[in-house]
Amino acid sequence: MRRGSRPRTAASAVLAVLVLLAPAAARPAAGCDKLVYLSFDTGHMGVAPLVASVLREEGVKATFFLAAERTRSGGHSLDDEWAPWWRALAAEGHAFGSHTWDHDVWQADTAAGHRVRPTQGPQAGRVRVLDAAAYCRELERPAERFAQITGRQMGSVWRAPGGRVSPALLRTAQSCGWTHVGWTDAGFLGDELPSDRHPNDALLQRALRRVNSGDVLLAHLGIWSRQDPWAPAVLQPLIRGLKARGLCFATLAEHPVYGTAAATPRGAR
Numbered sequence: 001m002r003r004g005s006r007p008r009t010a011a012s013a014v015l016a017v018l019v020l021l022a023p024a025a026a027r028p029a030a031g032c033d034k035l036v037y038l039s040f041d042t043g044h045m046g047v048a049p050l051v052a053s054v055l056r057e058e059g060v061k062a063t064f065f066l067a068a069e070r071t072r073s074g075g076h077s078l079d080d081e082w083a084p085w086w087r088a089l090a091a092e093g094h095a096f097g098s099h100t101w102d103h104d105v106w107q108a109d110t111a112a113g114h115r116v117r118p119t120q121g122p123q124a125g126r127v128r129v130l131d132a133a134a135y136c137r138e139l140e141r142p143a144e145r146f147a148q149i150t151g152r153q154m155g156s157v158w159r160a161p162g163g164r165v166s167p168a169l170l171r172t173a174q175s176c177g178w179t180h181v182g183w184t185d186a187g188f189l190g191d192e193l194p195s196d197r198h199p200n201d202a203l204l205q206r207a208l209r210r211v212n213s214g215d216v217l218l219a220h221l222g223i224w225s226r227q228d229p230w231a232p233a234v235l236q237p238l239i240r241g242l243k244a245r246g247l248c249f250a251t252l253a254e255h256p257v258y259g260t261a262a263a264t265p266r267g268a269r
């Protein structure tokens with residue numbers, strides 16, 4: 001995200017209703033019927049190795065939404081420096097989706113297309129208008145790079161930067177085969193909030209109280225503005241605390257609503 005504290009549409013409420021209404025047959029039978037879906041958007045990647053280590057240790061699979069975001073080393077999150085890291089995640093069975101290449105935050109729809117403000121890349125901070133074909137290209141570039149890096153195809157799911165979408169933007173993405181996935185209200189883990197006002201322990205306790213079966217959880221691979229990193233300080237006790245409550249973790253490929261799209265490789269369209 002860049003980074004609002006909540007999705008800017010009613011997607012969270014809709015998701016909660018859809019999960020409740022999904023038929024039992026659509027739910028994965030993996031020995032646990034209380035699933036949560038941990039997801040990460042890219043970031044400065046400073047905590048990425050720690051995140052991967054915790055997930056590996058806890059036996060948790062997550063879903064990652066990829067953009068080419070600036071990293072602490074001066075490159076970006078999908079460059080050659082990070083290629084081995086993504087290959088390892090793909091081999092371990094995590095799921096992947098697009099976050100747009102330049103992290104384009106939607107602002108408005110116009111007669112010419114979608115007005116967006118990229119936070120990354122050569123046009124970072126400059127408002128631009130992308131027609132449907134250009135926006136679809138922004139969605140496809142992370143998928144192409146992921147395939148180049150890993151030899152695998154990501155799923156056909158995407159997450160809008162900042163959670164900012166419109167009906168027209170969703171239609172554009174659907175026209176080129178992408179299904180949007182936001183996060184549920186309780187799944188907002190707060191790792192992008194200022195740590196002086198939202199310390200790690202408070203975020204942990206809030207999540208442990210609120211997260212429940214069916215929630216899609218949102219975190220990041222490094223937030224520039226947070227002084228006290230959320231991961232791995234909160235990540236591991238959160239996973240263990242939710243497990244202690246009888247919750248289990250799955251990727252979005254097992255989600256009752258998004259599973260088909262998340263499990264559909266881009267090359268299979």
